Amino acid sequence: MQNPTLLLRDIHQPPAPPFWPPAPGWWLLAGAVLLVLGVMMAVRWKRAQRRREIAAIFDSAVADAPTPVDEVAAISQLLRRAARRIDPSADRLRGDAWLAFLDRHAGDGRRRRRSGAADGGFAGAPGRLLVEGAFRPESDVDPADVAALRSLARARFQQWMAAT
Numbered sequence: 001m002q003n004p005t006l007l008l009r010d011i012h013q014p015p016a017p018p019f020w021p022p023a024p025g026w027w028l029l030a031g032a033v034l035l036v037l038g039v040m041m042a043v044r045w046k047r048a049q050r051r052r053e054i055a056a057i058f059d060s061a062v063a064d065a066p067t068p069v070d071e072v073a074a075i076s077q078l079l080r081r082a083a084r085r086i087d088p089s090a091d092r093l094r095g096d097a098w099l100a101f102l103d104r105h106a107g108d109g110r111r112r113r114r115s116g117a118a119d120g121g122f123a124g125a126p127g128r129l130l131v132e133g134a135f136r137p138e139s140d141v142d143p144a145d146v147a148a149l150r151s152l153a154r155a156r157f158q159q160w161m162a163a164t
Contacts (some may be wrong), residue, residue: 047162054161058154068141072133075153079130082160099127102156121152 061078065071079102083090086105093101102122122130126149133141133149 051158051162054158058157062150067138068143068146069134069136069138071146072129072141072149075149076130076134078157079153082157085160085163095131099123099131126152
């Protein structure tokens with residue numbers, strides 16, 4: 001016996017949840033991702049600012065030197081200051097021991113260099129100029145050699161000073 005008034009209807013699924021607005025968990029995840037990205041950008045900006053400040057220190061100290069001989073002396077002084085961050089007794093090294101230290105600690109710092117040309121740069125002519133250039137007469141120091149030494153020393157100075 002079937003009563004026509006008691007007919008059952010089919011089951012209807014509720015509508016799917018809307019795409020917008022997202023659930024609170026997605027808002028928290030988006031906020032966390034934005035926070036992490038913001039912190040990463042701030043750290044990168046701070047490191048870049050520090051590199052610019054270190055480069056400015058080097059450039060201003062070398063620019064204040066009136067002659068190429070004085071430039072070599074200023075470069076030597078700056079490298080010795082930076083070397084004390086690697087080894088506190090490094091500023092007392094002389095001659096070939098100093099050049100060996102410069103080449104041996106070429107990779108010290110946060111980023112290690114992979115190019116072989118930059119790692120052995122002080123063993124050649126720039127290193128000889130660094131050791132002897134401040135004691136040579138003005139006429140014996142070539143400004144082109146000083147420029148080569150300056151670029152090599154600037155890179156090493158920035159590398160060591162930015163290591164902390």
